Amino acid sequence: MEQESRWLSSLWAEQLGGCRVIASVSHQHLYGLSFRIFLPMTLRLPFAAQPLFYGEQLAQLPRHVRYAFISSPAFLSRLDSTLKAPACELIVSAGGALRDSDAEQVWQRFGCQVSEIYGSTETGILAWRQCDRAEAPWRRFPQVRLEQVTPDRWQVWSPLIAGDSGLQLDDRLTMQPDGGFQLAGRHDRIVKIGDKRISLSEIERRLTDLPEIEDAVSAGGHAS
DSSP states (O other): OHHHHHHHHHHHTTTTTTOEEEESSOTTSHHHIIIIIIHHHHHTOOBOSSOOOSHHHHHTSOTTSOEEEEEOHHHHHTOOTTSOOOOEEEEEEOSSOOOHHHHHHHHHHHSOOEEEEEEETTTEEEEEEEOSSTTOOBEEOTTOEEEEEETTEEEEEOTTSSSSSOEEOSEEEEEOTTSOEEEEEEGGGEEEETTEEEEHHHHHHHHHTSTTOSOOOOOOOOOO
């Protein structure tokens, strides 16, 4: 937690001076505990004791305060555009993929681009990106090392991961020449159809690329 908070502080300490931290995520999950509790403690910032459950609560916050808002794709996607937005210096999203359209709506409403975090309970934080354009690349945190161990498998090492062997990622990564990367689906969402391996994540991505479709879920099952 301490190491993780130091990495985050190096990103946002100057930006968050004088802010109050609010959140729509629970401290009972590692993401909420780390970002909602430990990060403001490290930066010596005040934070709200209670989480936000509804967009209406966000709209009722005092206007004279600047906020750092710790949230999730689900909460951000449900925000009512007719409600007033408080002044946010930082909006963080993690726990799932944030759609480009939702990131754009948040930017238009708050005047603040979303910062996404990539990681897991097992690995801790691994990378972050600023949602300033479609398919913005992920950037690794300091001391996070990725190595391609098979044609489609990546191993990660980090001071946040116990032991020296690292962990194998279930995510598929597409690396870029400058060291950034894109997420390209998951290994554990592969199904076989007619002896062909099909990615359910890729099906969902291609469906949501269509202008007529806002969201999509593909479910694997067994033929009866």
